Amino acid sequence: MADPSGKDREVLSTLFEVTRHLNEGADLEAVLAVIAQAACRLVSADSASVLLLDERRESLLCRASHGLERHEVDCATFRVGEGLAGWSAAKSSTLRLPDASSDPRFKRLPGQDRSIRGFCCVPLTGREGTIGVMTVTSERAEAFDENDESILAFLAASVVKDVENARLYRLAVTDSLTGVYNRQYLSEQFPVEFERHRRYGDPLTVAIVDADHFKSINDRFGHTVGDSALRLLAHRCLETVREIDLVVRYGGEEFMLIFPQTNIAGGSEVAERLRERVAGEPLVSNDVRVHLTVSVGVAEMGPSDAEPKALIARADAALYAAKRAGRNRIEVAT
Numbered sequence: 001m002a003d004p005s006g007k008d009r010e011v012l013s014t015l016f017e018v019t020r021h022l023n024e025g026a027d028l029e030a031v032l033a034v035i036a037q038a039a040c041r042l043v044s045a046d047s048a049s050v051l052l053l054d055e056r057r058e059s060l061l062c063r064a065s066h067g068l069e070r071h072e073v074d075c076a077t078f079r080v081g082e083g084l085a086g087w088s089a090a091k092s093s094t095l096r097l098p099d100a101s102s103d104p105r106f107k108r109l110p111g112q113d114r115s116i117r118g119f120c121c122v123p124l125t126g127r128e129g130t131i132g133v134m135t136v137t138s139e140r141a142e143a144f145d146e147n148d149e150s151i152l153a154f155l156a157a158s159v160v161k162d163v164e165n166a167r168l169y170r171l172a173v174t175d176s177l178t179g180v181y182n183r184q185y186l187s188e189q190f191p192v193e194f195e196r197h198r199r200y201g202d203p204l205t206v207a208i209v210d211a212d213h214f215k216s217i218n219d220r221f222g223h224t225v226g227d228s229a230l231r232l233l234a235h236r237c238l239e240t241v242r243e244i245d246l247v248v249r250y251g252g253e254e255f256m257l258i259f260p261q262t263n264i265a266g267g268s269e270v271a272e273r274l275r276e277r278v279a280g281e282p283l284v285s286n287d288v289r290v291h292l293t294v295s296v297g298v299a300e301m302g303p304s305d306a307e308p309k310a311l312i313a314r315a316d317a318a319l320y321a322a323k324r325a326g327r328n329r330i331e332v333a334t
Helices: 007-023 028-042 070-075 083-091 146-172 183-200 214-221 223-240 264-280 308-324
Strands: 047-053 059-066 077-079 095-097 118-126 129-138 204-211 246-249 254-260 283-285 288-290 294-300 330-332
Touching (some): 007 146, 028 047, 059 070, 059 083, 059 129, 083 118, 083 129, 118 146, 183 246, 204 223, 223 246, 223 283, 294 308
Parallel strands (some): 294 330
Antiparallel strands (some): 095 118, 118 129
């Protein structure tokens, strides 16, 4: 790769950082965030994003970004062949444009106010074929040249194997219905998190969230609406917690929230915020408004919790106390 500016050292530094994150057990989003930030820095872009194909390989979803507003990230979804990123994925081809806004394939996202002119998109192509794309944008026309394109293509080719492996692992530990972590991930990672917090004396809190009277929703509206309600409930959980917190589908209509470095007061506050939001905002599915409430049991790791299942058992007991007390409430384990 011709690189007179010495950016090859920055690329190697990025690859080292990606490897370090993977060795430390970082999740897929954390690895992709490193890549997006590096892409932005390497070619002096205003923003960068990494979009990966969904399980059906029909749509690109933004999994990490740098320089984008939150609403832009939420809207950055393209069907294969749609928009510039979708075209690049469909053709498995790099696309560099001096002025993207004048290209007929360009699709402006809802609420996108900033100008996008300079544009470059490179495919992430692995063993399975193209698994996604990496894009950079700039408000400046002709912002990216052939050397920038080569740098991005080299970066994409260098990280795609790690991204593909991390993606496959993420699919293995992700609940296919709701998109949050599944019990396999819980059994693998929670003991590690538990032991780390116990060793260093940091607080660790868990909450078990259960949808009240969920069977009646399935009985009344059918399982399609019930499944949609579960997906929306999972999304509410993800919106309410912090980035470092974990959301796991624990059972049929149960979710576990794991709050690292958080005491019982902090975990209870988040749980109450979630409870209020679910109760106050009906879930809409197929033109059906589903009024849902949740009961929550919260527990903080204590001296008596010799292993993870002891902490989970106390949170579970608090959950059942909330149900016995009338539901649509939280209870804290003693």
